[in-house]
Amino acid sequence: MSEILEQERHEQGYARSEADVLRVIERAVLDSDYHANGYTTRAQADRLGDLLELAPGHLLLDVGSGCGWPGLYLAARTGCSVVTVDPVMAGVRTAHRRIGDDTMSERAWAVAGTADQVPLRQGSVDAIVHTDVMC
Numbered sequence: 001m002s003e004i005l006e007q008e009r010h011e012q013g014y015a016r017s018e019a020d021v022l023r024v025i026e027r028a029v030l031d032s033d034y035h036a037n038g039y040t041t042r043a044q045a046d047r048l049g050d051l052l053e054l055a056p057g058h059l060l061l062d063v064g065s066g067c068g069w070p071g072l073y074l075a076a077r078t079g080c081s082v083v084t085v086d087p088v089m090a091g092v093r094t095a096h097r098r099i100g101d102d103t104m105s106e107r108a109w110a111v112a113g114t115a116d117q118v119p120l121r122q123g124s125v126d127a128i129v130h131t132d133v134m135c
């Protein structure tokens with residue numbers, strides 16, 4: 001029951017994240033424009049990308065990615081491929097739109113799913129990130 005309420009809360013939050021004022025705040029606080037829904041700053045996302053040594057040809061999995069932060073950003077920055085996974089459809093749709101806007105559809109995929117049921121073959125990814133998912 002509480003899991004369903006949590007999902008609805010994120011669903012409404014991702015719909016609201018279209019509001020201009022929230023984008024302004026997100027840019028100012030996180031230096032992100034991916035409709036982020038946590039506390040991870042661009043500097044921290046950059047650090048993750050550096051630590052994971054992401055590069056073209058690598059496949060990154062971002063679990064609980066909401067609207068695609070930071071997975072889509074890391075793919076854009078490093079040239080790696082990415083699969084973003086989140087159970088909330090509003091977030092998946094926004095991530096999908098961003099992939100199109102950034103012309104990354106050949107190496108980025110936004111899919112609906114959960115951490116315990118990631119729709120990928122075991123051993124097929126090179127790196128995994130999750131930001132503010134275990135909160």
Ligand SMILES: C[S@@+](CC[C@H](N)C(=O)[O-])C[C@H]1O[C@@H](n2cnc3c(N)ncnc32)[C@H](O)[C@@H]1O
Nearest residue numbers: 036037038064065066069088114115131132133
């Ligand atoms: C606080 S948001 C963070 C989203 C994004 N990573 C960010 O930093 O903007 C947490 C996300 O985790 C997702 N989530 C919750 N339970 C999950 C699960 N079991 N598997 C994958 N994602 C989950 C939620 O739908 C939500 O989008």
